[in-house]
Amino acid sequence: MARLVLWDIDHTLIATGGVGRELSAAAFEQVLGIPMREQATVDGLTEAVIFRETARLHGVDSDRAMFERFAAALAEEHVRRASDLRERRHALPGAAEALAALAAAGVRQTVVTGNVRAVAGIKLAVFGLDRHIDWASGAYGEDADLRPALVRIALARAGASPVDAVVIGDTPADMAGARANGVPVIGVATGRSDPRSLQRSGADTVLMGLDDTDGLVELVLGTG
Template structure:
């Protein structure tokens, strides 16, 4: 059985149903002093890249200090509006059951996310999905711009070889991040990428969602196929 599962967050475990964009817009205006009229592409992209490219769409050039201020403001906005996030967003079907089942089976679980760590913790905490996560061993948006580097960092922090890990995510970028590090990928078509796109990206397994807990645990063990 795999010793480690690397979880993506947005559209894999949860959906913010538009609240996330509103919080990003509030943090953007607080940081750069002007409203966020549009946002750069976000699916599979890390927070520092989204911030930098969004600022560029507004004719602004930013540096690391700007991003750090944005990240702090973003975490504050998530805390301030946690109740609204809980009310309007939701944990995706099957997420809680799979997290519980893997913990019961002794599988270590970490987050590999383009979100910064503070926001990752708030998002999963709001929906009660944070109990089984080893936060210290994860990798987050403030750690690197590129997802493959985040996967590599999480493997190093967890002290687990790639062959004993499985990544679960919803975008071709998740598949790329896993495969560049020799990690098997289970992709779920719960975001904007459909099953065909995820298969084309090369995911070893593609599922429609996380609802079938028993199947997922078997797939993570590597002893079954969909």
């Protein structure tokens, strides 16, 4: 059985509602002093990569210190606009039930996400999805650029072996991160990637959503 679930966040547990770009733009302008005219592709990428590539689109060569200021500003924007998050985003159907049911089954849960840790916490707390997450075992957008490294970091922090874990995510990058580390992976077609692309990227199983709580728990317990 899988004793550790590594959850993605955006489009797996919550729908972003488009407000994320606005918050990023506000933090970007605050740090760089110029409006964010365009943003690099975000699906499956970490916040560090998105910031670096977005800065480059604006003719700016960013450094780590600049990214850290951006990450802090982005977290502040999420706190400041928490009411917008509640109004324009929502937990995906079955997310709360899945987290609770897995916890009741004794499964440890954390996140492997491109979000920086502070933002990840805010996003899930807004919808009450944070209570079953072992935050110390997670891996975040400030920890590494690519998903394979994030999965590796989370396994190390959790003290778990690949066969004792399962990744659940909605992008080919989530699938690739799991596969690179020998971790079973469940694709959830709740984002912009269709079931076929998730299967081609290495998903062991693809679900259309998290609505079937019992089925998901059985799938997780039978994985590994």
